[in-house]
Amino acid sequence: MNLGHNLRWYAVLAKDLLLKPTYRPREFWERRHAQGHNFWTVGRRSFDENGNRAWYDQLAQDLVTEFRADGLDLHRLSVCEIGAGIGYWTRLVRDLGCQRYFGTEIAEPAVLWLRPQFPSYDFAVADAAEVPLPGTWDVIVMMHVDEHIHGERFLAALRHIKAAMTPTSRFFTTYRTEPTPSGLAYVEYHTREDFAAVFPSAWIKLVPRPHSGDPMLSISAAHVR
Numbered sequence: 001m002n003l004g005h006n007l008r009w010y011a012v013l014a015k016d017l018l019l020k021p022t023y024r025p026r027e028f029w030e031r032r033h034a035q036g037h038n039f040w041t042v043g044r045r046s047f048d049e050n051g052n053r054a055w056y057d058q059l060a061q062d063l064v065t066e067f068r069a070d071g072l073d074l075h076r077l078s079v080c081e082i083g084a085g086i087g088y089w090t091r092l093v094r095d096l097g098c099q100r101y102f103g104t105e106i107a108e109p110a111v112l113w114l115r116p117q118f119p120s121y122d123f124a125v126a127d128a129a130e131v132p133l134p135g136t137w138d139v140i141v142m143m144h145v146d147e148h149i150h151g152e153r154f155l156a157a158l159r160h161i162k163a164a165m166t167p168t169s170r171f172f173t174t175y176r177t178e179p180t181p182s183g184l185a186y187v188e189y190h191t192r193e194d195f196a197a198v199f200p201s202a203w204i205k206l207v208p209r210p211h212s213g214d215p216m217l218s219i220s221a222a223h224v225r
Helices: 003-019 025-035 049-069 088-095 108-117 151-163
Strands: 078-082 100-105 122-125 139-141 165-174 204-206 218-219
Touching: 003 139, 025 108, 049 078, 049 088, 049 218, 078 088, 088 100, 088 139, 108 122, 151 165
Parallel strands: 078 100, 078 139, 100 122, 139 165
Antiparallel strands: 165 218, 204 218
């Protein structure tokens, strides 16, 4: 990791920890995406671009492995993404053959950038905690987004996701294995139990991590045998 990145990161971290600015999701993410569309915008800021890509890639490999183990062929399945961000996961499902994709993103600058990157896909500027998802989807992904949706808004987003699922849909999301405090105003971590406030526990499956990616859940009524 380079010195310039470290200095930039520590300066931003000190400001966030000392000033504790009020977190207003739309304003926060529009400001970030207006500044650029890279891992500094959406990733772990303690990592540089290469470190973030390696971190994301580990999780992506675990997700692809789970798709295959679960018999999910994206060539014939629809995908909805919550928090499309800089298009990392959009690109992944495109490369896996997804034809029908819808991405929701709270920040308009992100959507304006994503549309020409993925012209065959649909994107909408929408807050998943406030706006129901259109229709139903075979696969729903929400990677490192739950921690930026807080309190009752988090539960509202989960209810919208649940309403967009069929009995065979899969919802993939990152989570924390145990309660974890955060000193950052824009981060609120969630455990399996937090997801179980909306989804039946029997629906919630821990995804194996053969590539050492971050912990992930697969949520589906189809997991009930």
